[in-house]
Amino acid sequence: MNKRSIRRWITLCFTVILILSLAVTAAWNYYHTYSHILEESRDAAESCASLVRYSLDSWDIDALMHASDDEQYRQERSTLRALSRSFDFEYLYIYTVDPETEVRHFLFCVASDDDKENVVLRERYLGAVADEPLDKWEKAMLAGERKMQMGKVSTQYGDDITWLVPYTEGDGPLLAVIGMDHSIAVENAKILKDFLFALIPVVLSLTMGLLVLLILLRRRILRPIHALSESMSRFARDSSVKPEPIGIRTQDEIGEIAASYEKMTSDIVAYVNNIEALTKERVETNVQLDVARRIQYGLVPEKTSLDGDGFTLRAMTQPAKAVGGDFYDCFHRDDNKVCAVLGDVSGKGISAAIFMAMAKTMIHEKLMAGLSPSETLNQVNDALCAQNPEGLFATAFAVVLDPVTGRMCYANAGHTPPVLIGEVSRFLHPDSGIALGLFEDAGIVDGSLDLLPGEGILLYTDGVTEAVSPERALFGEARLLEELAHFPASPDAAQESIRTVKEAVERFTEGGEPFDDTAILALFRTAGDAWKPIPVALSSFDEVKKAVFAEIGETAEARKILLACDETLTNIVSYSGASELTYCCTKEGDTLRIGFRDNGTAFDPTAPRAMETDFDMLDMGGMGIGIVRETASSMEYARRDDRNVLFLCFRL
């Protein structure tokens, strides 16, 4: 938009106002002047007519018609001419109208102007006849009209305002008509002169007034507004820089606007700078949290399940709005034990996420290497203490479960006490060491207990016990134990226990702050229903054979595996004196695990013994165990409940 458009618009308005005012004034003036001039003309005509009538009274019109050009006539004419001049008439004339023939006969005709006088003397002499048809006023007069008539007439003598006055004696017939002409040109000139005289001061004063108004407008309003507008558009382009002061210090509304504008811009500049700083900070925080969240999600999936013979494990994290430091880990160790870890890192953000990653990775590696939970946590603590500039720390609970024997070894580094779920659930209160990363000597020790089939352990972070209800009450340990008190044993126990806790906490927090930022892990020992009883007889080998073929097909590899089974079974049947035998065959990933459980005399085929047997004694036996050891990838043996439990593992 044009910057000067307001000024232009105002100027245009002023011009229109000026023209309209002038037009109205002119019309008004013209009307008045015209009426006035016409009034003057009428007055002159009436006065002149009464004087002429007075003269006519003393004349004998018939005699005059025949008097011709005598002295008296000339005197009368000059009198009439003086009269005509004094009333400013162009022409003054007297004529008779013959009612029969409707012919005019001129008695007198005088002109004020000398040149015109000569013309009329020649053309409108005494007795001159004018036989043009009578006009409407003359006809009206013949018919008895006695009032003065006015008309605008064009003749060979020019355009005139003509006044016609009937001359009679009393109520008698029309004797003569007195005509008086005012020249329209002269009258118009008079009207124009008067009109202009009246108009000029109006025009001048109006123009002057408008000019003064315009100048004032420009100085007091347009110029400040222009300056404001320029400043505003500069400010709109870059609102972070405070504009130069405009310098309007008037006390009027414009001054107020300018003052408000200056205050507003300085406020806006402050806000904008403030917002920019805040936004920058928030972006940085968000980037940090995003990175941390990626690290966390990469390391800790939302849901995990791990199943194996004799155990089932479920874990979940409730994704937190902000990044939490909860983590868990679970895996199958090569010695066929299950490891589970659950922990909570203090603090949030990238450093906490990295600390968590370090702690989780180190715990995993050390447990995997076969270290006990306490050895693992103590060593990880030492490593974390050695490189912990931010003073972060993590609580953690580590469990190693032998699903065959049910022996569970655990260690606690300052973590919330886990719940032991069974016939009668209870909190497990192990000797707790100090959280990881705080002190060199965390004093973490191992604890152990035997899980019966159907029993399990539930690890959780304080997000559960510290969940807050809308009434600001804590969920607490008592409530947690109550929820898990009579937990029915089932194959889905691990999944069910997590669901129970999660739903209980969700009910508890409903309507308040959402329940998040927590991790729960449940590890249950299952009854191991994969075990199948078989007769204590060599013929049972056929069933094992079927099972193995069913798992991996009739291959050379299957025959090799069956060789180990054959030898084991032969040993049990031939030498153990067992009366009861069960076996299981499961494939987990690339490993085939075959287990035998018998109630015979204790015999550990994994125990070290002299392998070199004399050839000559070979036909007496002793080759079987050697073949089994050669063939199996790994062997596990346990004596439990007065039974031999042997697992043969084959890497496929």
Place this chain on the structure above:
Amino acid sequence: MTIEKNVCENAAEIKLSGWLDTQTAPELDAEISALGEEITALTLDFEKLEYISSAGLRLIVAAYKKMNGALTLRNVSDEIMSVIKMTGLDKRITIA
């Protein structure tokens, strides 16, 4: 398991096919025990043998002793060979 026995003068040849495991070993044991005193050399043909367990190996050792070493194993597949090697029998027994 099926056993096919051929006796020719002082030598005997036994062809085995199928699985030689703890359950089937007694059958072979019976066949070898049934060999008369006149038989002084034994050849075991394993061409069609799919499987052997320690029970089978024990019979091989027993036969080796009975023949005073004149025992030959023939057509031993790699799979069977690996089991024989596991126990070190290949060091003493002739494998053709």
